[in-house]
Amino acid sequence: MKPTISFLLHTFKWVNRDIFDNSLPPIEFKIGNAASYSGKFFHPTTQIGFLRTTPNINPYIVISRRYDIPATQIEDIVIHELIHYYIYLSGIKDSSPHGKRFLEIMRQINRDHGRHISVSTRINPQTQATDTRTRKKYICISHLETGDLGITICGKTSVLRLHQAISRIPSVKKTEWHISINPWFNRFPMVRSCKIYKISHENYEKYLLDPNRRDTSRLQFQPPDSISKYKDV
Numbered sequence: 165m166k167p168t169i170s171f172l173l174h175t176f177k178w179v180n181r182d183i184f185d186n187s188l189p190p191i192e193f194k195i196g197n198a199a200s201y202s203g204k205f206f207h208p209t210t211q212i213g214f215l216r217t218t219p220n221i222n223p224y225i226v227i228s229r230r231y232d233i234p235a236t237q238i239e240d241i242v243i244h245e246l247i248h249y250y251i252y253l254s255g256i257k258d259s260s261p262h263g264k265r266f267l268e269i270m271r272q273i274n275r276d277h278g279r280h281i282s283v284s285t286r287i288n289p290q291t292q293a294t295d296t297r298t299r300k301k302y303i304c305i306s307h308l309e310t311g312d313l314g315i316t317i318c319g320k321t322s323v324l325r326l327h328q329a330i331s332r333i334p335s336v337k338k339t340e341w342h343i344s345i346n347p348w349f350n351r352f353p354m355v356r357s358c359k360i361y362k363i364s365h366e367n368y369e370k371y372l373l374d375p376n377r378r379d380t381s382r383l384q385f386q387p388p389d390s391i392s393k394y395k396d397v
């Protein structure tokens with residue numbers, strides 16, 4: 165299933181009662197679309213990029229609806245975020261975001277309530293495959309000096325700017341651009357700033373170079389050629 169606000173509020177209610185002894189004040193839930201996390205607890209000093217959130221906001225929790233996952237897994241994600249909330253409210257300074265205190269509480273809940281909460285909010289490959297949106301993506305493959313391949317995915321309006329930025333990075337030997345609607349690429353975040361993720365040679369060949377693919381994966385273009393002519397791809 166995909167999370168809804170009413171499901172999240174319902175989960176909050178019973179988790180607060182059964183696990184946290186009703187010690188948590190109500191908290192706002194938001195539905196997000198992040199590819200990089202399944203849930204995230206925001207509080208007044210959460211750092212977002214270079215900016216810190218303003219000190220007068222209330223804490224809130226964002227749960228991503230990007231992936232189709234079982235209800236119990238969504239509950240585990242909510243409980244994970246509520247552990248952060250609990251530690252935040254208690255004023256305990258933990259050694260790190262998933263430090264000693266967090267792990268203690270997490271293990272106790274897993275043991276006493278038969279849950280499977282984990283530290284990682286990363287998405288496993290099976291779950292990534294449930295993201296089947298077919299949105300056109302502009303994909304930059306960077307050939308790095310080390311022999312590794314990097315991938316940067318963005319919307320059309322960022323192509324030229326990112327092309328220039330990536331080309332200026334000294335360890336990038338060569339770049340090439342592709343257009344694809346293949347949902348496999350949904351596992352990478354769409355970026356507006358110059359961020360390069362790793363992609364294996366195997367996946368690069370499979371999803372971008374295989375001549376038998378029917379989608380538009382093979383379509384390559386060369387910025388700064390006008391990309392407007394690819395509008396109807």
Ligand SMILES: [Zn+2]
Nearest residue numbers: 244248262283
């Ligand atoms: Zn966490």
